[in-house]
Each structure stands twice: as C-alpha cells, then as structure tokens.
Amino acid sequence: MPSYDLLIKGGTIIDGQRTPRFTGDVAIADGRIAQIGGGLSESQAARVIDARDLIVxxxxxxxxxxxxxxxxWDPYxxxxxxxxxxxxxxxxxxxxxxxxxxxxRERAMxxxxxxxAVRATTMAAGMPWDWVTFPEFLGSIERTPKGVNVLAYMGIAPLMTWVMGQDAKGRAATPDEQQRMCAILSEAMDAGACGFSAQILGENSVQRDYDGTPMITDVMAPEDLLAFAGVLREKGRGVVQxxxxxxxxxxxxxxxxxRPVIWNALVLQSDQHGNTYGSYKDRLNWLEESNAEGKRIFGHAVTCDMDEQFSLDDWNLFDAIPSWRAVTLGTVTERMRKMNDPELRQAIREDFDRYAELRKVDPVAATKAGSGGLFLAIPDMWIAEGRTEQGRALEGYTVGQVPGHEGLPIHAPTAKRAKSDCRVLVEKKNGGGGG
Ligand SMILES: [Zn+2]
Known part of the structure; x- marks a missing residue:
C-alpha cells in the first residue's frame, strides 16, 4: 500500500512564503501535502510526476x-x-x-x-441563466464543471438595481430600500459570498452602463455604501473591493x-514613451498610514504596463469623454455613420487633445474632469490588427503614419472605407514600463 497518492519529483519548489527556491519532491496524500523534501522514494507513491525543469x-x-x-463555458x-x-x-x-x-437579463449582459467588453451575444449563448437570486447564482456555479476554484463578491450594481429600480441613479436609497438591500447582502454572505464590490467613479465614469450613463454605483450615496459595510461588520467576515x-x-x-478593503488600483501609468503619470507614491504612503491606524486597506497593484485595445465595434476606451461616448453608442453601422460626421470628428479630436493637455499639467484633475483611463496621443497609437484586406495593410503603422489620418483612427471619407477601418484595432504599444 503506497504512503502517497502522488509524488511530484525533482521540481524547482517555490513555496510562496519567500523561501528561496529549491529542488525537491512534494508528496500528496488524501488531497493534502504530506511531505516536502529531497529523495522521496517513488515506490511509496501510487503515481509519480517527473517535474524536472519545472516550477512547483x-x-x-x-x-x-x-x-x-x-x-x-470555459472551466479553466x-x-x-x-x-x-x-x-x-x-x-x-x-x-x-x-x-x-x-x-x-438582456440589459445586465x-x-x-x-x-x-464581453460580447452580449456570447454571454447569451453561453450562460444558463438558471438563477434569479444570489444564492441561486452560487448554486449554478457549484453545478458547473470547473477547472478552478471560484469566489464571488456580491456586485452592488445588480443589488441596487434589483431593489431600487433600473433608473434609480444618483439618489440615496430610502430607509426601507436600504434595509432590504442589507438583508439581501446578508443572505448572500450566508450563502457564501466573499464580500461585496462597488465601482464609484462618479458622473465621469470611464466604465459605463450599456446606454452610456454612469453605473448606478458610480453615483451612489456614501451612506448606502456604509450601510453595506455595516453588514460585513455584523458577519465578521468578508472583503470589500x-x-x-x-x-x-x-x-x-x-x-x-x-474588514479588509481592496483599493483598485495601484497603477504606475505611463504613456507610449515611458513617461509616468499619477501619484502612486502618495498612494503607497497613504496605504501605509491607514494600516498603521488599523484601517486595513490594501492596494491591488497592476504589476505590468498594460497594452489596451479598442475598435469601434466593442468597448470604448474613451468612454468618459462625452463626444467619444456619442460616437460609440448605437449599432456598429450607426457608430460608423457618426464617426464620419465632420462635426463629431472635430469634437472628438478637440476633446481628446484638451484632455491630453490637461493630463500633462494635472493628471488627477484630468481624471476628475472625465479624461478616462487613457492619455495617449492618437497619432502615436498603433494599428494592431486589421480585419479586412485594407485594414491588414495598415497593421504595424501608427495612426499618424496613415495618410489623411486627421488625428483619428478612422479617416475615411467614404462609407466603404470607413467600414474597413472601423474594424481596425488600435493599441498602445508598451513604451518600456516607465520605470
Ligand atoms: Zn474590474
């Protein structure tokens, strides 16, 4: 009778506790690590995995x-x-x-x-929608075959929408509504929620609702948020994101x-030339001070410089900017038509430049004013992927290198040309991380 169900042999072990990496074997019995060491005998294990040259x-x-x-639809x-x-x-x-x-449901998708930027048609095809309440949602996840473990926050947007109505944006909950929301959150926690989450980006939110208005949480009342925080205190568990x-x-x-609160996000922002923006050092100091005072706030850091992409037929990176928002609402055909409207073209160019200037002077003020998450010069953006022959011919060029670009990713005067270009993805090329 072997002592171990599994022996992972000869791998480079990194235990996650800052122990320097070492070569060794890991033996598993009854689903738990039974032994870590060198030279564990293969004859003691029912199954052996050779992990030489691999990280364990x-x-x-x-x-x-x-x-x-x-x-x-994707268990991994x-x-x-x-x-x-x-x-x-x-x-x-x-x-x-x-x-x-x-x-x-359709609206939620x-x-x-x-x-x-998850396609609604994909969601409609891939989600069973065999739930209404949060505990039922967790039940549905439980029944779904999975290759990963899953923890779920209760999102405050569906909770507020459920109790206060779809259009209850920008007002505080009534005492009755607040009580009902807290009761539902409490029930969700009892069912296994790991806490709750909220995006509170204000009127100039860059991640907006389907119709271009801010999310209900973007403009929620602080007293409602604190009432939800009170539920976690009662429970004595959970995290806030x-x-x-x-x-x-x-x-x-x-x-x-x-309870612990996760600050999103600690970001070192840089443009495509590696110039850094933002005040991450101030944020780090603030996190340290808060924790010293017993407020457990943790910065969730973005550890790499992100490349971001957009095209006119899905998510709009510039959603905080009114003119860009106007151009990116409606069907793809309507968006293309708007993108060819000379007045709108002028407006998006001016708006973008205005925010880019403000960014240079005062990034925080620019964000508050609605400059969104990006502050790149459009002519410096790269065309990452064309989806038509004409589009593919532009791959690898910057927008500024395209003849007649007018400072915009879409430059075509004719509808035919606009169609091809509109499906071109534009991405920021990593400028070296900006230190
Ligand atoms: Zn998120």
Whole structure:
C-alpha cells in the first residue's frame, strides 16, 4: 500500500512564503501535502510526476476578474488558468449577474458588454441563466464543471438595481430600500459570498452602463455604501473591493466594516514613451498610514504596463469623454455613420487633445474632469490588427503614419472605407514600463 497518492519529483519548489527556491519532491496524500523534501522514494507513491525543469508552486489567486459569465463555458477561465492560476474571484467592480430578474437579463449582459467588453451575444449563448437570486447564482456555479476554484463578491450594481429600480441613479436609497438591500447582502454572505464590490467613479465614469450613463454605483450615496459595510461588520467576515471612491470613503468603509478593503488600483501609468503619470507614491504612503491606524486597506497593484485595445465595434476606451461616448453608442453601422460626421470628428479630436493637455499639467484633475483611463496621443497609437484586406495593410503603422489620418483612427471619407477601418484595432504599444 503506497504512503502517497502522488509524488511530484525533482521540481524547482517555490513555496510562496519567500523561501528561496529549491529542488525537491512534494508528496500528496488524501488531497493534502504530506511531505516536502529531497529523495522521496517513488515506490511509496501510487503515481509519480517527473517535474524536472519545472516550477512547483501553490496555485495563484486571481483577485480581480470578470469571469462571471465565462466560467459557464470555459472551466479553466482562460487566460488566467493558463498562467498557474487555480482560484479566481468574480463579481469585481460592483458588476455581476445576481440578483437579476428574468426580464432584465438582456440589459445586465449589455451592461457587461459595455464596461468589460464581453460580447452580449456570447454571454447569451453561453450562460444558463438558471438563477434569479444570489444564492441561486452560487448554486449554478457549484453545478458547473470547473477547472478552478471560484469566489464571488456580491456586485452592488445588480443589488441596487434589483431593489431600487433600473433608473434609480444618483439618489440615496430610502430607509426601507436600504434595509432590504442589507438583508439581501446578508443572505448572500450566508450563502457564501466573499464580500461585496462597488465601482464609484462618479458622473465621469470611464466604465459605463450599456446606454452610456454612469453605473448606478458610480453615483451612489456614501451612506448606502456604509450601510453595506455595516453588514460585513455584523458577519465578521468578508472583503470589500472598490474602485474609484475617494480615499476618505475607503477609510470610512474600512472603519465601519472592520474588514479588509481592496483599493483598485495601484497603477504606475505611463504613456507610449515611458513617461509616468499619477501619484502612486502618495498612494503607497497613504496605504501605509491607514494600516498603521488599523484601517486595513490594501492596494491591488497592476504589476505590468498594460497594452489596451479598442475598435469601434466593442468597448470604448474613451468612454468618459462625452463626444467619444456619442460616437460609440448605437449599432456598429450607426457608430460608423457618426464617426464620419465632420462635426463629431472635430469634437472628438478637440476633446481628446484638451484632455491630453490637461493630463500633462494635472493628471488627477484630468481624471476628475472625465479624461478616462487613457492619455495617449492618437497619432502615436498603433494599428494592431486589421480585419479586412485594407485594414491588414495598415497593421504595424501608427495612426499618424496613415495618410489623411486627421488625428483619428478612422479617416475615411467614404462609407466603404470607413467600414474597413472601423474594424481596425488600435493599441498602445508598451513604451518600456516607465520605470
Ligand atoms: Zn474590474
């Protein structure tokens, strides 16, 4: 009778506890690590994996994902699952699919399409929608075959929409509504939610609802947020994930809940020339001070310089800018028509340049004024992928290198030309990380 079910032999072990890496064997019995060491005998194990030249490490946890729909058709949560991630957290930023009434499912999917660029048609095809409430949603995930572990926040947007109505944006909840929302959150926590999440980016939110208006949480009342924090204090468990709120509000949520609060996101932003923006050092100091005062706020850092892409037929990176928003609402055909409107073209060019200038002077003020997450000069953006012959011919060029670009990714005067160009993806090429 072998002592171990599995022996992982000769791998480079990185244990995640800052122990310097070492070569060794890991033996597993009854689903748990039974022994770590060198020279464990193969004869003691029912199965042996040769891990020479491989890393043996605990699975990583992807704290910030929007796999809320993908989990239903992709058990590995690609691409996270490809990179050593064995646990994912869904329901971030206040977005989610429970509770959602059957008649509002389409709207919920359109919302996720606009703010997280998951195609609504894909979601409709791939989600079973065999739930209404949050506990039922967790039940559906439980029944779904998975290659990863899943933790779910209750997203505050579906909760508020469920109780206060679809159009209750920009007002505080009534005492009755607040009480009902807290009761539903409490029920979700009892069912296994890992906490709650909210995006609070204000009127100039860059991740907007399907119709271009801010998300309901973007303009929510602080007192409602603090009431939700109170639910976690009662429970004595759970984590809060937030993005966009003022530091003072983070501190209040940490105090009222007594629970860890995740600050999204600690970002070192840089443009395509490697110039850095933002005040991450101030943020680090603030995090340190808050923790010294017993407020457990943790910065969730973005550890690489992100390339971002957009095309006119899905997510709009410039959603905080009114003229760009106008151009990117409606069907793809309508968007193309608007993109060819000379007045709108002029407006988006002027808006973009105005925010880019403001960014250089005062990045924080620019963000508050609605400059969104990007601050690149459009002519310096790269055409990453063409989807037609004409588009493919432009691949690898910057927008500025395209004759007649007029400072815009779409330059064609004719509808035919506009159609081809509109499906060109434009990405920021990494400028070296900006130190
Ligand atoms: Zn998010």
């Amino acid at each position: 490490a605990p699975g990583f946890v992807d704290l910030h994902t929007h796999f809320d729909s993908q989990i239903f 949560c690609t691409m996270s699952g490809w990179h050593g991630i064995t646990s994912v957290v869904i329901g971030n930023c206040g977005f989610g699919f429970a509770p959602v009434a059957p008649e509002h 359109l919302t996720l399409e606009r703010n997280e 937030m993005i966009g709120a003022a530091p003072e509000l983070f501190e209040q949520v940490a105090e009222v809940s007594g």
